[in-house]
Amino acid sequence: MLDRGLIGLRLPQATTTIEAGRIRRFAEAIDERGALYNDEQAARAAGYRSLIAPPTFVTTIRLDAYPAGDLYALAGLDLPRVLHGEQEFNYGVPVCAGDTLLLESEIVDVYEKSGGALEFLVVATTGRNQFDELAFESRSTLVLRRLPERTT
Amino acid sequence: MTLAAVHALAPGDELEPLVLPPITRATLALFAGASGDHNPIHIDIDFAQAAGMPDVFAHGMLSMGYLSRLLTERFPAGSLREFKVRFAALTLVHDVIVCRGRVRNVETIERARHVTLDLEATVPKRGITTLTGHAVLALPF
Numbered sequence: 001m002l003d004r005g006l007i008g009l010r011l012p013q014a015t016t017t018i019e020a021g022r023i024r025r026f027a028e029a030i031d032e033r034g035a036l037y038n039d040e041q042a043a044r045a046a047g048y049r050s051l052i053a054p055p056t057f058v059t060t061i062r063l064d065a066y067p068a069g070d071l072y073a074l075a076g077l078d079l080p081r082v083l084h085g086e087q088e089f090n091y092g093v094p095v096c097a098g099d100t101l102l103l104e105s106e107i108v109d110v111y112e113k114s115g116g117a118l119e120f121l122v123v124a125t126t127g128r129n130q131f132d133e134l135a136f137e138s139r140s141t142l143v144l145r146r147l148p149e150r151t152t
Numbered sequence: 153m154t155l156a157a158v159h160a161l162a163p164g165d166e167l168e169p170l171v172l173p174p175i176t177r178a179t180l181a182l183f184a185g186a187s188g189d190h191n192p193i194h195i196d197i198d199f200a201q202a203a204g205m206p207d208v209f210a211h212g213m214l215s216m217g218y219l220s221r222l223l224t225e226r227f228p229a230g231s232l233r234e235f236k237v238r239f240a241a242l243t244l245v246h247d248v249i250v251c252r253g254r255v256r257n258v259e260t261i262e263r264a265r266h267v268t269l270d271l272e273a274t275v276p277k278r279g280i281t282t283l284t285g286h287a288v289l290a291l292p293f
Contacts, residue, residue, distance in 0.1 A: 022186075025185070025186040026186045026187060026217075028182070028186065029179075029182045029183045029185075029186035029187060029214075029217070030183070030214065030217035030218060030220070030221065031172075031218075031221070032217070032220075032221055032224060034224050034225065034229070036229050037224075046229070052229060052230075054217065054220060054224060055220040055223065055224065055232055055235055056213055056216050056217045056220050056235075059187065059188075059189070059213050060186075060187050060188045060189075063187070063188035063189060064188055068189070068190075068191065079191065079192075079193075080193065080199070080202065080203035080204075081203075082191070083212075083239070084211075084212035084213065084239050085238070085239060086236070086237065086238045086239065087212070087213070087216060087236070087237055087239075088234075088235070088236040088237075089234070089235045089236070090233065090234050091232055091233055091234070091235070094229070094230050147203065147204055148204040
């Protein structure tokens with residue numbers, strides 16, 4: 001069972017630099033063909049420093065800064081039980097390739113439903129760019145399901 | 153959508169749905185590497201079965217990424233303020249996902265038109281909704 005004492009646990013600050021190739025590969029994986037996410041010249045012509053990150057690339061930034069395994073080890077999560085329950089983003093300034101982001105992340109809630117059959121862990125993360133502008137806030141709810149009894 | 157069309161949106165209006173190609177194992181492998189979500193439950197059937205699942209299943213963030221294209225393909229970059237989803241059901245290999253958006257509310261705040269959209273991803277062939285959520289966009293005049 002998850003320890004409610006995890007609430008308020010802050011992960012160490014982390015910095016990550018956004019690579020243009022990483023944005024392009026991500027855009028390819030969701031078949032996002034918009035020029036601003038794929039073509040640096042088009043992005044610059046539109047007034048951005050470089051390629052901009054698609055909206056859900058925020059989770060990739062978070063995973064690059066905080067490998068999921070680290071959080072799971074810290075919170076004692078059993079990987080096969082983990083599902084993604086909810087995801088919320090609030091956006092500030094756009095994230096551009098070449099930006100260096102400072103991330104701060106905290107476990108903000110732990111609770112259970114259905115008499116403990118499902119447990120929930122909520123992680124809030126903020127990202128600020130090299131100009132100290134807020135780029136995003138992310139709130140991820142992980143669900144821990146109870147594993148079925150092994151029959152073999 | 154032209155900017156004029158975006159500004160003309162009214163409650164109840166529906167965005168043109170986005171119909172995705174069927175999810176393949178290659179889709180999931182590509183997304184795992186590109187997204188940094190390496191959880192083997194999405195790419196390794198042995199791991200998935202040991203975890204009590206019949207097969208691998210899609211990353212929730214893959215569907216949220218598809219849903220984001222409803223927004224990026226129709227609204228100006230940088231206008232998205234808020235984007236939230238609940239992952240209501242698993243998306244399986246071979247599923248054909250349809251993403252839909254409908255205008256819930258339009259209001260003017262500080263010289264920008266704020267459009268709130270209700271969003272969903274469904275798999276019509278199985279009759280299920282996999283994601284529900286909403287987005288708020290701020291469109292300057």
